[in-house]
Amino acid sequence: MNMNDRIESLLEKVQKAPRYTGGEMNTQVKGWDEAPLHFVFCFPDTYEVGMSHLGMKILTGLINDQSWSLCERCFMPWVDMMEGMKAQQVPLFSLESRRPLKEFDVIGFTLMYEMSYSNVLAMLEMGGVPLERRDRGESDPIVVAGGGCASNPEPISDFIDAFMIGAGEEVMLELNRVILDRKEQGWTREECLKRLAQVEGVYVPSLYDAEYNEDGTLKSFRPNCPEAPARVMKRYVDNFDQAYFPTRTAVPYTEVVFDRITLEIMRGCTRGCRFCQAGMLYRPVRERSLETLVRQAEALVESTGYEEISLSSLSSGDYSCLPELIRELMRRMKDKRVSISLPSLRIDSVLKESLEETQQVKKSSLTFAPEAGTQRLRDVINKGVTEEDLIEKARDAFEGGWSSIKLYFMDGLPTETTEDLDGIADLAQKVVGEYFKVPKATRAKGLRVTVSCSTFVPKPHTPFQWAAQDTIPVINEKQEHLREVLKIKGVNFNWHAPHLSYLEACFSRGDRRIGRVLKRAYERGCILDGWSDQFKFDEWMAAFADCGLDPAFYANRVRAKDELFPWDFLDCGVTKAYLWREKEKSDRAEITRDCRQGCNGCGIQRFPGLCAYADPKRNQAPSPSLLPYEPAEKPEEDQAEGRNA
Amino acid sequence: MRMLGVFEKGERIRHIGHLDIQRAVQRGLRRSGLPVAYSNGFNPHILVAFASALSTGACGLREIMDVTMAREVTETEFLTCMNRAMPPELRLQEARRVEDRHPALTASLKAAMYELRFRDAEQAEKLIAAIPVLMKRETVPAVRKTKSGLKECDIKPWIYALRGEGSVVYATMALTEREACKPPMLLEALRREAGIPEEEEVRLLVVRTSLLGENDAGVFIPLEKL
Structure with a gap:
């Protein structure tokens, strides 16, 4: 049987064959010879998860729009398909042309979640690409990666040739151009990587060396050649309003996680929640104009036929003209029967009326995220939500005909005590109380308050990057306590065992050495870790033991103020000095104002014109110990100009 | 309209x-x-x-x-x-x-035409050779999936036409809510006649080529022309 027959025969046997067949509406299929550069976008999770991902839509669209490059797609196969592929010797192939990954010039991974790293390894190996970058030869593809987790690339840096830091829309084409030049000029792999290192926002791990102290902490981290910059600057989208946004996106045949139009209305967030990595990484806040959004929405409705639009951002309620936007979208979409799903947090009364008029509100369930149970702890994490706010919104919702409310919390936050856990139950009880205050005749039937609790994972580039995660026994105890106190009529409690969060904590703040654990765990059969039926915690622990590394060193250790972190060489906009100030304020349960009320000097103000709320006067020199790689010879303005050039 | x-x-x-x-x-x-x-x-x-x-x-x-x-x-x-x-x-x-x-349309639908395109020529030959034997039988028992579970039935009266050529079997079979012979039921019967053991995999592509209704003269014509 030839390759295609073998694939066809496998597809007859697996569950959900459409995951592997492609051919969806709006998926561009360029002929292999129509473009000289061949890129395969790999999503290290299943088709259903990957096809819901906005970044993938943006980047595949962008690459395919260039006459000189084509972009195909590949997802992590499910276990049944993987086993069949191994048995039939079918390499992992792209959906469009069914070519093995190794035939592409560039393999690009998006790293959204640390616990998808084992899938990256599986996909590379199945695709016929040597796992470790040092084993790759001249004819092997260049393996690149970007996405949120690239903000600490070290744990997976043995397997990736080059990382893109920051906005993919900006750096993607520049990176591809270099790889195309290599193809045309015949540069060696090494030369190509050195040239990639000179693209702003690109980190090439082979060009850097790490040394460690006896206690296991990082001693030094520096480039080993002149081509690599000591500090890698994150890339920003200069003009977010006009930035590339695809208006013909793929419409999957089968149902995927987010099966609707996603309109990115805003990037960044001004609230400064201290646990939130996205809130720190995607600064500054930038909005798309109403005109642009309406135009994009109309084009997308026309090209996809979707019946629902959701507004996407870190905090859609903060979009400055949200009511106007929603009204305008509803006005234009009414005849087309397109519904707009709203950020549930901010439904003002005027909006509520217009919603009721058009009957477009599905009174399914409202979600609130107080994150912590007491005001003290909410101040520690700088979550600007008060109990009064929450109770008032719950009352509004119950009076408005909702009967189902979801409350999201975290357990294991820094400084958390039993009192804070009891506070969660207290809050849930008060929300239930609000429901019963609404007269029986007018309130909706079937009260359902769902309390969901996830385990806190300290993340790099946040004020909690110095913090320890609670150990698994401590989290278990806390969850047991929560189960007791949340035995309230009308309240459902959802929690997750902390094991996955523990590993997430290891890898989110891991160093280069932990890559060995990743490889070992993969060899021991760990893949699809994000799927609870596949997760093999004991194998992960065994892999740590095999490599002589202690997971607690990464997850449960309080880090010193002047510790050199593996991600310190990346400038992601927010300075380490600012993060330390925030950490100290957090220790005092002191809040930091929303950026819109005044600049807090997070570091973005170093780049003139980038942040609408920046105060350049806040541009004070950070203490040297906190910024070990600040190049002394270059004034910061120059750097910013270089970025714009 | x-x-x-x-x-x-x-x-x-x-x-x-x-x-x-x-x-x-x-x-x-x-x-x-x-x-x-x-x-x-x-x-x-x-x-x-x-x-x-x-x-x-x-x-x-x-x-x-x-x-x-x-x-x-x-x-x-x-x-x-x-x-x-x-x-x-x-x-x-x-x-x-x-x-x-x-x-x-569902009310007027009477039958459908299918092609069973076999991947393996040798298997196809055996299955096609079984067609005359099958068609001579008085009854052809089969199991039908219905809303209320599996039901035994006789598919013989539901097979209106059946022939083979090359590695393709062409079939016209009943397709109404009450009486329907689906390609897997036909394949099962053919396998039995051809003596292909259960554990042997038969790979094929099923193509439904036409949906049929019945005109006033009692003749099958394409449903969309009715």
Whole structure:
């Protein structure tokens, strides 16, 4: 049987064959010879998860729009398909042309979640690409990666040739151009990587060396050649309003996680929640104009036929003209029967009326995220939500005909005590109380308050990057306590065992050495870790033991103020000095104002014109110990100009 | 008015189930900009019906959708707009305008024509050789999946025509709500006659080539022409 027959025969046997067949509406299929550069976008999770991902839509669209490059797609196969592929010797192939990954010039991974790293390894190996970058030869593809987790690339840096830091829309084409030049000029792999290192926002791990102290902490981290910059600057989208946004996106045949139009209305967030990595990484806040959004929405409705639009951002309620936007979208979409799903947090009364008029509100369930149970702890994490706010919104919702409310919390936050856990139950009880205050005749039937609790994972580039995660026994105890106190009529409690969060904590703040654990765990059969039926915690622990590394060193250790972190060489906009100030304020349960009320000097103000709320006067020199790689010879303005050039 | 659209479910998307095909067609109709009618109520949906659900794994050459229009549209207009809006695997071949009172397709559907394209020539030969034996039998027992569970039945009276050529079996078989012989039931019977053991895999592509109705003279004609 030839390759295609073998694939066809496998597809007859697996569950959900459409995951592997492609051919969806709006998926561009360029002929292999129509473009000289061949890129395969790999999503290290299943088709259903990957096809819901906005970044993938943006980047595949962008690459395919260039006459000189084509972009195909590949997802992590499910276990049944993987086993069949191994048995039939079918390499992992792209959906469009069914070519093995190794035939592409560039393999690009998006790293959204640390616990998808084992899938990256599986996909590379199945695709016929040597796992470790040092084993790759001249004819092997260049393996690149970007996405949120690239903000600490070290744990997976043995397997990736080059990382893109920051906005993919900006750096993607520049990176591809270099790889195309290599193809045309015949540069060696090494030369190509050195040239990639000179693209702003690109980190090439082979060009850097790490040394460690006896206690296991990082001693030094520096480039080993002149081509690599000591500090890698994150890339920003200069003009977010006009930035590339695809208006013909793929419409999957089968149902995927987010099966609707996603309109990115805003990037960044001004609230400064201290646990939130996205809130720190995607600064500054930038909005798309109403005109642009309406135009994009109309084009997308026309090209996809979707019946629902959701507004996407870190905090859609903060979009400055949200009511106007929603009204305008509803006005234009009414005849087309397109519904707009709203950020549930901010439904003002005027909006509520217009919603009721058009009957477009599905009174399914409202979600609130107080994150912590007491005001003290909410101040520690700088979550600007008060109990009064929450109770008032719950009352509004119950009076408005909702009967189902979801409350999201975290357990294991820094400084958390039993009192804070009891506070969660207290809050849930008060929300239930609000429901019963609404007269029986007018309130909706079937009260359902769902309390969901996830385990806190300290993340790099946040004020909690110095913090320890609670150990698994401590989290278990806390969850047991929560189960007791949340035995309230009308309240459902959802929690997750902390094991996955523990590993997430290891890898989110891991160093280069932990890559060995990743490889070992993969060899021991760990893949699809994000799927609870596949997760093999004991194998992960065994892999740590095999490599002589202690997971607690990464997850449960309080880090010193002047510790050199593996991600310190990346400038992601927010300075380490600012993060330390925030950490100290957090220790005092002191809040930091929303950026819109005044600049807090997070570091973005170093780049003139980038942040609408920046105060350049806040541009004070950070203490040297906190910024070990600040190049002394270059004034910061120059750097910013270089970025714009 | 209603529009009957004859469309193809291509080989590449044969693993897509009927519900997903329905949704893809609805989204295609939305993209087409055609004046389709919507249902009333809280979650309005496009008024479109299908003559028959096609099994996952099978493809179809002349499947039929039945779309209620909100205002008058010509057949050409319908075809042009839809083919601009549909993926290549769901092409429309023909459209026919009918009145609102035209009977529902599911009610007029009597039979369907299939091709069972076998991948293995040797197996195909054995199976085709079994056709005359099968057709001489008085009864051909089979098991049918119904809403109330598995039911034993005799498919012999439901096989209207059966022949083989090369590695393809051509069959015309009953397809109504009460009486239906589906390709897997036929294959099972043929395997039994041909003596192909259960553990041996028979790979094939099922293609439904036509949906049939019955005219006043009692003759089968394509459903969309009725």
